[in-house]
Amino acid sequence: MKELRVLQPLCCGPDVPPLHEEAAEELAAVFRALADPTRVGIVSRLASGEQCCVCDLTEAFDVSQPTVSHHLRILRDAGLVEAERRGTFAYYRLVPDAIERLQRVFVPAELATA
Amino acid sequence: MKELRVLQPLCCGPDVPPLHEEAAEELAAVFRALADPTRVGIVSRLASGEQCCVCDLTEAFDVSQPTVSHHLRILRDAGLVEAERRGTFAYYRLVPDAIERLQRVFVPAELATA
DNA sequence: TCCTTTCATCGAAGATTGTCGATGAGAGGA
DNA sequence: TCCTCTCATCGACAATCTTCGATGAAAGGA
Numbered sequence: 001m002k003e004l005r006v007l008q009p010l011c012c013g014p015d016v017p018p019l020h021e022e023a024a025e026e027l028a029a030v031f032r033a034l035a036d037p038t039r040v041g042i043v044s045r046l047a048s049g050e051q052c053c054v055c056d057l058t059e060a061f062d063v064s065q066p067t068v069s070h071h072l073r074i075l076r077d078a079g080l081v082e083a084e085r086r087g088t089f090a091y092y093r094l095v096p097d098a099i100e101r102l103q104r105v106f107v108p109a110e111l112a113t114a
Numbered sequence: 115m116k117e118l119r120v121l122q123p124l125c126c127g128p129d130v131p132p133l134h135e136e137a138a139e140e141l142a143a144v145f146r147a148l149a150d151p152t153r154v155g156i157v158s159r160l161a162s163g164e165q166c167c168v169c170d171l172t173e174a175f176d177v178s179q180p181t182v183s184h185h186l187r188i189l190r191d192a193g194l195v196e197a198e199r200r201g202t203f204a205y206y207r208l209v210p211d212a213i214e215r216l217q218r219v220f221v222p223a224e225l226a227t228a
Numbered sequence: 229t230c231c232t233t234t235c236a237t238c239g240a241a242g243a244t245t246g247t248c249g250a251t252g253a254g255a256g257g258a
Numbered sequence: 259t260c261c262t263c264t265c266a267t268c269g270a271c272a273a274t275c276t277t278c279g280a281t282g283a284a285a286g287g288a
Contacts, residue, residue: 021151021155024151024152024154024155024158025151027148027151027154028148028149028150028151028153028154031145031146031148031149031154032145032149032150034141034142034145034149035142035145035146035148035149036142036146036245036246037135037138037139037141037142038138038246039142040138040141040142040145041135041138044138053264053265054264054265054266055263055264055265063246063247063248064247064248064249065264065265065266066247066248066249066250066265066266066267066268067246067247067248068265069265069266069267070246070247070266070267071246072266073266073267085254085255085265087255087256087264088254088255088256088262088263088264088265089255089263089264089265090264090265090266099220099221100220102220103217103220103221106213106214106216106217106220107213107217146275150275150276152276167234167235168234168235168236169233169234169235177276177277177278178277178278178279179234179235179236180235180236180237180238180277180278180279180280181276181277181278182235183235183236183237184236184237184276184277185276186236187236187237199235199284199285201233201234201284201285201286202232202233202234202235202284202285202286203233203234203235203285204234204235204236
């Protein structure tokens with residue numbers, strides 16, 4: 001019997017049957033972190049490989065510095081970005097594998113066989 | 115020169131350089147539609163292939179019927195699900211390719227060459 | 229025709245979110 | 259030591275979101 005299943009939980013392999021309430025909440029939390037155009041822009045920018053300090057992002061996205069810090073905190077809490085302090089600067093980068101993990105959530109139906 | 119770029123816009127191919135403000139807003143809108151555990155659950159359920167009427171989903175997710183209708187409207191507006199009326203029932207299913215389109219948004223850095 | 233069933237919409241209440249200015253903490257130069 | 263620079267946190271306000279009960283619309287059976 002082939003069970004088609006498209007939205008996969010973040011944590012486990014492709015053979016976890018339903019999508020528990022807990023997994024749905026966890027997935028929704030990640031999507032919530034990406035549910036803002038400024039945050040999408042930040043992730044996209046960091047995803048191009050470069051590290052950015054907060055002042056770079058503040059300049060790039062036309063919002064105030066506290067707002068950028070706020071967005072970075074949300075992305076950090078969601079496990080999407082991480083920071084490294086050098087002197088007075090804080091350099092942000094994507095968490096390695098964060099994107100790959102997200103891509104694996106969307107498994108095309110014809111490939112998600114059980 | 116290889117330009118690494120991970121978050122792709124929804125609309126176009128993989129060779130669209132930055133992520134315009136407009137594309138970021140469009141992406142964020144889709145993520146916003148998935149930023150709720152009930153909606154994640156609905157999409158996951160529909161993604162397993164079966165069609166569901168509203169009363170099925172109301173029974174499955176422990177929220178009221180107007181709330182389910184509200185969530186379905188948000189998913190519909192985001193282009194993720196579509197409805198077909200048969201008699202007094204409304205059957206919902208995933209929009210074909212909606213998941214594949216989403217998966218293509220997350221392009222692992224080492225594959226996104228320009 | 230009248231009643232029932234299914235679903236969408238309306239209006240309201242409470243919670244969450246995005247944004248800012250003000251402020252604080254920490255590093256480093258003069 | 260004092261000043262400057264970078265960044266995080268706080269407090270507040272407006273906007274948005276989630277949820278519900280009440281109601282309306284459409285289909286169909288008795």
